[in-house]
Amino acid sequence: DTAVSQTPKYLVTQMGNDKSIKCEQNLGHDTMYWYKQDSKKFLKIMFSYNNKELIINETVPNRFSPKSPDKAHLNLHINSLELGDSAVYFCASSRTGNTIYFGEGSWLTVV
Amino acid sequence: KQEVTQIPAALSVPEGENLVLNCSFTDSAIYNLQWFRQDPGKGLTSLLLIQSSQREQTSGRLNASLDKSSGRSTLYIAASQPGDSATYLCAGMNNAGNMLTFGGGTRLMVKP
Numbered sequence: 001d002t003a004v005s006q007t008p009k010y011l012v013t014q015m016g017n018d019k020s021i022k023c024e025q026n027l028g029h030d031t032m033y034w035y036k037q038d039s040k041k042f043l044k045i046m047f048s049y050n051n052k053e054l055i056i057n058e059t060v061p062n063r064f065s066p067k068s069p070d071k072a073h074l075n076l077h078i079n080s081l082e083l084g085d086s087a088v089y090f091c092a093s094s095r096t097g098n099t100i101y102f103g104e105g106s107w108l109t110v111v
Numbered sequence: 112k113q114e115v116t117q118i119p120a121a122l123s124v125p126e127g128e129n130l131v132l133n134c135s136f137t138d139s140a141i142y143n144l145q146w147f148r149q150d151p152g153k154g155l156t157s158l159l160l161i162q163s164s165q166r167e168q169t170s171g172r173l174n175a176s177l178d179k180s181s182g183r184s185t186l187y188i189a190a191s192q193p194g195d196s197a198t199y200l201c202a203g204m205n206n207a208g209n210m211l212t213f214g215g216g217t218r219l220m221v222k223p
Binding site: 090 | 142153154155210211
């Protein structure tokens with residue numbers, strides 16, 4: 001069984017479009033995250049949610065809006081996509097302070 | 112603000128060699144230090160987690176150490192194999208336990 005699953009795995013879209021990436025974890029964790037890995041492979045946190053509440057927002061443009069309908073889900077919606085948004089987006093989850101488990105990533109290409 | 116640096120950025124070794132990957136962090140107030148492996152086109156796989164009160168953790172051929180006072184961690188890989196080829200990432204977790212700050216990774220290639 002996949003612990004942290006995110007869809008879609010690949011997404012190619014035009015500038016200006018709006019898109020969503022979905023994430024689900026079946027580990028019973030209380031904290032979920034979105035990380036962005038840029039073209040230089042550097043991983044940086046975007047958002048952290050604990051029990052459905054936003055606790056970290058690392059100066060991400062407000063075109064990015066996370067939503068956590070319940071503790072097992074954290075979706076990422078992106079408005080008005082720009083070329084610079086092209087990256088790999090990783091969802092992850094953990095119990096607070098413990099090992100973080102990552103999904104397989106969603107490859108977003110904006111053309 | 113926490114900054115994590117990994118040296119070297121890339122490393123190529125012959126099979127069978129023992130090797131050490133280095134990680135340094137600027138803020139010693141970490142909750143734990145985690146090491147991950149990332150294969151091309153894949154997500155991250157957790158390798159080892161060292162709590163702030165611990166000095167080292169071992170799993171198979173891997174041993175990770177932590178020295179908070181100097182802001183350093185090392186990942187030791189014994190008897191390297193071609194299957195160990197991947198990017199290795201270290202990350203420090205903040206004291207609240209809700210955010211990991213990653214280093215830039217070390218890209219390891221083990222040649223047969």
